[in-house]
Amino acid sequence: MPYDKFNTLTSTVVPLPAENVDTDQIIPARFLKATEREGFGDNLFRDWRYDVEGNPKPDFVLNNPTYSGKILLAGKNFGSGSSREHAVWALYDYGFRCVVSSFFADIFKNNCLNIGVLPVTVSAGFAQQLFDAVEADPSTEITVDIAQQTITLNSTGASETFDINAYKKENMQNGFDDIDYLLNIQEEIREFEMKG
Amino acid sequence: MEKKTLFDKIWDAHVVRSVPNGPDVFFIDKHFIHEVTSPVAFLNLEKRGIGVMYPDRTIATPDHNVPTVDQDKTIKDKLSRMQVEKLRDNCKKHGIELHDLGSAHHGIVHVIGPELGVTQPGMTIVCGDSHTSTHGAFGAIAFGIGTSEVEMVLATQCIMQVKPKKMRITVDGELGKGVTSKDIILYIISKISAAGATGYFVEYAGSAITNLSMEARMTICNMSIEMGARGGLIAPDQTTYAYLKGKRYAPQGEAWEQAVAHWESLKTDDGAEFDLEYHYDAADIEPMITYGTNPGMGIKVKDRIPNADLLEGSNKTSFLKSLEYMGFAPDEPIKGKKVDYVFVGSCTNGRIEDIRAVAGFVKGKKKAANITAWIVPGSREVEKLAHEEGLVKILEEAGFELRQPGCSACLAMNDDKIPAGKYAVSTSNRNFEGRQGPGARTLLASPLTVAAVAVTGVIADPREVF
Numbered sequence: 043m044p045y046d047k048f049n050t051l052t053s054t055v056v057p058l059p060a061e062n063v064d065t066d067q068i069i070p071a072r073f074l075k076a077t078e079r080e081g082f083g084d085n086l087f088r089d090w091r092y093d094v095e096g097n098p099k100p101d102f103v104l105n106n107p108t109y110s111g112k113i114l115l116a117g118k119n120f121g122s123g124s125s126r127e128h129a130v131w132a133l134y135d136y137g138f139r140c141v142v143s144s145f146f147a148d149i150f151k152n153n154c155l156n157i158g159v160l161p162v163t164v165s166a167g168f169a170q171q172l173f174d175a176v177e178a179d180p181s182t183e184i185t186v187d188i189a190q191q192t193i194t195l196n197s198t199g200a201s202e203t204f205d206i207n208a209y210k211k212e213n214m215q216n217g218f219d220d221i222d223y224l225l226n227i228q229e230e231i232r233e234f235e236m237k238g
Numbered sequence: 239m240e241k242k243t244l245f246d247k248i249w250d251a252h253v254v255r256s257v258p259n260g261p262d263v264f265f266i267d268k269h270f271i272h273e274v275t276s277p278v279a280f281l282n283l284e285k286r287g288i289g290v291m292y293p294d295r296t297i298a299t300p301d302h303n304v305p306t307v308d309q310d311k312t313i314k315d316k317l318s319r320m321q322v323e324k325l326r327d328n329c330k331k332h333g334i335e336l337h338d339l340g341s342a343h344h345g346i347v348h349v350i351g352p353e354l355g356v357t358q359p360g361m362t363i364v365c366g367d368s369h370t371s372t373h374g375a376f377g378a379i380a381f382g383i384g385t386s387e388v389e390m391v392l393a394t395q396c397i398m399q400v401k402p403k404k405m406r407i408t409v410d411g412e413l414g415k416g417v418t419s420k421d422i423i424l425y426i427i428s429k430i431s432a433a434g435a436t437g438y439f440v441e442y443a444g445s446a447i448t449n450l451s452m453e454a455r456m457t458i459c460n461m462s463i464e465m466g467a468r469g470g471l472i473a474p475d476q477t478t479y480a481y482l483k484g485k486r487y488a489p490q491g492e493a494w495e496q497a498v499a500h501w502e503s504l505k506t507d508d509g510a511e512f513d514l515e516y517h518y519d520a521a522d523i524e525p526m527i528t529y530g531t532n533p534g535m536g537i538k539v540k541d542r543i544p545n546a547d548l549l550e551g552s553n554k555t556s557f558l559k560s561l562e563y564m565g566f567a568p569d570e571p572i573k574g575k576k577v578d579y580v581f582v583g584s585c586t587n588g589r590i591e592d593i594r595a596v597a598g599f600v601k602g603k604k605k606a607a608n609i610t611a612w613i614v615p616g617s618r619e620v621e622k623l624a625h626e627e628g629l630v631k632i633l634e635e636a637g638f639e640l641r642q643p644g645c646s647a648c649l650a651m652n653d654d655k656i657p658a659g660k661y662a663v664s665t666s667n668r669n670f671e672g673r674q675g676p677g678a679r680t681l682l683a684s685p686l687t688v689a690a691v692a693v694t695g696v697i698a699d700p701r702e703v704f
Contacts, residue, residue: 075317127384209260
């Protein structure tokens with residue numbers, strides 16, 4: 043479904059350096075029983091965020107008032123495992139519009155681009171710079187500029203470019219999803235199908 | 239002539255058009271849906287006021303959240319019931335074939351697709367489930383998609399995809415006694431890591447692969463996603479054709495001969511190039527088990543848990559956090575550790591061959607007193623065969639509890655949960671934190687290793703038990 047346009051985002055950052063964070067951690071399977079796309083943010087990182095009684099675990103970053111923002115700074119191989127788009131719905135619903143990591147799992151990355159969360163892949167070195175900067179000063183801001191394809195650490199001006207294909211870039215900038223494109227070429231698809 | 243891989247041949251034949259500097263519009267031959275990742279897709283179609291373009295290219299079954307007892311009764315869990323009812327409504331409304339609870343071909347979507355002969359060589363197959371890679375065992379391009387893409391397939395039979403890179407993994411040689419295809423794939427993932435094939439589509443080749451049955455090949459392709467690959471495939475051969483012949487949706491008569499002639503062309507050309515290749519010797523593979531919280535954390539059952547000393551920084555932190563969750567220490571042997579549950583089932587190892595293997599090993603024995611043993615067939619068809627072949631009797635006499643088909647304790651969306659802190663040795667595909675229930679500790683292994691654990695009550699090497 044259409045989502046908010048993404049152009050330039052300047053925000054503080056929530057750091058989550060854990061590696062190999064799979065989508066079962068982002069949203070456990072028992073919270074996938076909805077038939078509508080609503081309220082998933084409440085269960086984002088459920089078992090890391092709350093204990094079995096539902097009390098917030100104070101040592102988890104989402105429960106630490108020091109950190110907030112629309113950018114999640116994640117460890118490498120983020121979003122592995124299950125293809126559940128609910129993981130991205132949960133991130134979006136919670137308020138994240140951008141995830142930065144040195145390495146993303148494929149399906150997760152596709153799902154992000156399909157619903158308007160920008161996955162930004164940076165070098166391992168730059169990711170470490172960002173983690174260090176945010177640890178030193180939680181009010182550190184990062185700017186992600188999709189037109190220029192740059193991510194900048196505002197305090198130092200350190201910057202890196204990131205990849206995104208031209209088609210997806212235009213979609214993100216306009217809040218379009220793929221289905222609009224596909225519906226427009228239905229006749230061509232029909233002809234293709236007929237050829238068998 | 240251009241040398242092409244099997245993957246190229248199938249991919250290129252399904253590109254409707256290529257978007258300049260963008261993805262391919264990729265045509266999907268067959269689409270499987272289940273109750274968990276499809277309802278929002280149908281809801282969005284309604285919001286857009288559009289229907290399903292080719293209903294006969296989609297097949298549905300409820301599997302993820304269904305109970306594995308009393309399937310003939312109303313589902314007790316309200317949310318699960320609503321999802322299953324929504325699937326029924328959506329299928330009825332759009333004319334989609336549904337294999338409902340209790341019907342002859344109900345089961346896990348990746349088990350029933352092949353059983354029905356829906357899955358065939360050369361096809362493109364998707365489903366809102368990452369283990370769709372299973373169908374690659376037939377020489378198909380099959381992979382998991384998100385719900386937005388489920389909506390795209392329903393609406394247009396296409397998705398927008400950037401073509402992945404190509405990897406070939408060759409395993410040559412003879413497998414030793416007690417070593418199964420599950421051990422092959424756990425071994426490969428332990429070598430190249432849980433992210434080692436991200437960005438790639440894998441072709442599995444070599445004599446150790448081509449000697450496998452279809453069921454065993456499905457186990458390997460199923461877990462391609464666990465090393466990050468979008469999917470994995472194996473070139474079709476006589477084993478593939480023999481499995482498919484006579485299946486409900488397999489081509490019949492003259493069409494069969496034509497299909498086989500086409501399938502014969504589905505091979506990687508000699509000299510075709512891959513972006514990355516790995517070679518392994520089957521003789522190096524032994525019974526495997528995982529000790530951590532991603533499928534790349536696997537060792538031979540006989541080996542010690544790795545030492546953390548060589549790791550640094552965030553690698554070390556993640557490794558130690560993982561061991562802490564599992565209640566294990568670096569450098570200790572894994573064999574002999576006490577286990578509480580065993581689970582035989584899932585789209586990885588819930589097929590008849592797996593149940594035969596377990597029954598064959600536990601025949602005349604009893605499970606250990608400390609073990610709760612669940613066996614969940616992948617489908618009604620598997621369940622029926624298990625009864626007919628007398629396997630159920632053997633397993634029940636050994637103390638296993640047989641449940642009805644579904645995804646069950648693989649992801650614990652239903653009541654089949656491993657309690658917090660308990661150890662489960664499981665034939666499923668993921669050992670993530672909480673995967674089998676909050677706080678549950680999962681160790682992945684082959685059906686034979688699971689059988690050995692069931693009988694001894696501890697982590698055991700099947701070669702030493704039977």
